[in-house]
Amino acid sequence: MSPFAPLTIRSGALTAQILPQGASLVGLHLQGGTQNLVLGFADPQDHARLPVYAGAIVGPVANRITGGRISLSGQPWQMPRNEGENTLHSGPDGLHSHAWNVVTHNADQLTLGIELKDGEGGLPGNRVIRADYRLTGALLSLTLRAETDRATAMNLAHHPYWNLDGLGDITSHNLRIDAAHYLPTDAQRLPRGAVAPLSETPFDFRSPRPVPRDSALDLNYCLSDAPAAQIRPVAWLTGSTGTQLRIATDAPGLQVYNGAFLPDTPGALPGGQSLRPFHAMALEPQYWPDAPHHGHFPQITLEPGRIWQQSTEYRITQTP
Structure with missing residues (x-):
């Protein structure tokens, strides 16, 4: 089976397509709708070619x-x-670049898995990683799990780009984020170490407002300062046509990126549509970035005998 052949799961309200390549969610459609709510390329192999x-x-x-x-x-x-001089998403050979294996595939559920050898990617441990996608009505849930036989670093994250109305510009959407603090960054977009209040900054989305056309929006929102939390709603994205995404997660952070640096790529999307900056935005539940270099951040060390787990729920609703 080609890693670029999408696998489909369905519920009464949603249909999802996932590539084994990178365990990538490349399609999400409401029943009866033609609009893909996530970024997926016309040629699935572009998910490997476009970084x-x-x-x-x-x-x-x-x-x-x-x-x-x-x-x-x-x-x-x-x-x-x-x-x-820095590493983003574990480098060019991170999990996004691998063909994952199908563990189980049912009508409404898909589990993909991958194993990394000790030293692979510059980190210790023979690691076993699973991604479980499941549809229940209008809810897409994703559970990520990992185990290791040596102490290692683990911070898995899901990286879909969302566009709920198909208008080609994410600034047509309103965003709300239930977070009061964020991590200011330096010129290399690395955290400086401070945990700063969002009040009186242009990044405060505790009340819904339009997604800004501002390249500075590539930040971690601090949902919790504890390494584990209860799953709870943390973000709401609403398109101009009334489609709303609600994200609930148990992760302590949410990276918010408005797609300012998406590459200008003519004809990359279905129907000959071009990919442009600000076409879609990423909302990525995860641990706080660069945590090993900031001891007061929630830490990402995974010890043998323990299971690393993160759960996220994407709920899609449509209002007139």
Whole structure:
């Protein structure tokens, strides 16, 4: 089976298409609707050729790591660098670049898995990782799990891009995020270390407002300062046609990126539509970025004998 052949799951309200390549969610449609609510390319192989991580599971360490360096049990480890001197989403050979294996596939559920060898990607541990997609009515749930036989770093994240009305510009959407603090970043988009209040900043979305056309919006919103929390609603995105996405998660952070640096790619989307900056936005539940370099952040070390798990729910509703 080709890793670029989509696998389909259905419920009474939703249909989802997932590629084994990167365990990528490349299609999500409401029953009877033609609008794809997530970014998916006309040629599925562009999910490997265009480095935007569209719909993929990224990791094993999502987001940015200073210098790509992590210390575990007193030993330094070096991940491949792919953003200047730093590492983004575990480098060019991260989970997004792998063909995952089908573990189970039923009408409304798909589990994909992958194994990483000790030292692969510049990190220790023989690691077993699973992504379980499940549809129940208008709800898409995703559970990520990981185990290791050596202490390692683990911060898996799902990276779909959302566009709920098909207008080609995410600034037609309203966004609300239930977070009071965020992580200010430096010129390399790495956290400076401060946990800052959102009040009186242009990044405060506690009341719904339009997604800004502002390249600075690529930030971690601090949902919790604890490594584990109860699953709870954290973000709401509403398109101009009344379609709403509600995200609930148990993750302590949410990376919010308005697609300002999406590549200008003529004809990349279905129907000959072009991909442009701000076409769609990513809302990524995860641990806080660069956590190993900031001891007061929720930490991402996974020890042998423990199970790393993160649950996220995407609920789609339509109002007149």
